[in-house]
Amino acid sequence: MTLDHVTTGQAPPPPRPSLHQVENQAHWPWLPKDGVGVLAPHPYCRDCGLVKFVGAARALDGGGLSNLLAKLSRRLHDVGIRTTEAQRRLIMLRLLDRQADDAFGMSRAAQDRILAEIVGKHLAVPPDVVRSYLHSC
Numbered sequence: 031m032t033l034d035h036v037t038t039g040q041a042p043p044p045p046r047p048s049l050h051q052v053e054n055q056a057h058w059p060w061l062p063k064d065g066v067g068v069l070a071p072h073p074y075c076r077d078c079g080l081v082k083f084v085g086a087a088r089a090l091d092g093g094g095l096s097n098l099l100a101k102l103s104r105r106l107h108d109v110g111i112r113t114t115e116a117q118r119r120l121i122m123l124r125l126l127d128r129q130a131d132d133a134f135g136m137s138r139a140a141q142d143r144i145l146a147e148i149v150g151k152h153l154a155v156p157p158d159v160v161r162s163y164l165h166s167c
């Protein structure tokens with residue numbers, strides 16, 4: 031995805047198709063959930079072989095990331111760090127550019143790291159500060 035439609039004022043491009051082909055559930059490997067103890071079937075992509083995180087480590091989808099960004103913006107607003115709609119849209123586009131909504135290639139922790147980095151860059155706030163507010167969302 032490019033940012034061309036932002037500067038030209040055109041409608042954003044349609045959502046991109048799913049990057050991965052989920053293998054039939056009968057073939058899902060049983061792996062430790064969240065990396066510890068309890069085993070659970072994990073979906074994986076038949077094309078690239080990436081295994082999806084399940085449980086608490088599961089990544090948010092695009093809508094979930096958007097909701098998290100909105101919550102983070104409200105939390106930052108409470109402490110005097112204001113965000114505009116344009117900044118939130120650009121942050122969301124940067125997240126999608128980095129494929130942060132890819133549930134197969136991302137864990138929730140990786141999403142939080144990328145979100146803190148991008149929000150920090152756009153709002154000129156250290157990513158560590160953003161992460162501390164992110165944990166309270």
Ligand SMILES: [Zn+2]
Pocket residue numbers: 049050051075076077078079080134
């Ligand atoms: Zn794949």
